[in-house]
Amino acid sequence: MELTFANNKLRKQMNQGKAMVKAYGPIQAKRLQIVLTSLRAAPNLGIFAPPYSKPNRCHELKGNLKGQLSVNLIHPYRLLFEPLNEPLPMRPEGGLDWHAVTAINIKGVEDTHG
Secondary structure, eight states, X not given: OEEEESSHHHHHHHHOHHHHHHHHOHHHHHHHHHHHHHHHHOSSXXXXXXXXXXXXXXXXXXXXXXXXXXXXXXXXXEEEEEEOOSSOOBOTTSSBOGGXXXXXXXXXXXXXXX
């Protein structure tokens, strides 16, 4: 899958080991590297769709983060991203067609619980 980043600072943090460790700490950085490698290797987001999403639990967000998805990192943090495909692929019955999402934009690492 194609990954882009919200800004240059985030791109550097997500692609350079030292910058990642400095920004997120060694344990979170290791988890981030695993998740990013998995996302890059996937042909589409459908591989992470429930019920296949364990242990990362990829899921669509609600409320003010609607339209974004997240992947669990070290609790309570999540890797936030949004699909980049234009037009946004939708299923006939409604909702995002995860199997048609082939590009995402990484928004950042956040605690979405508060």
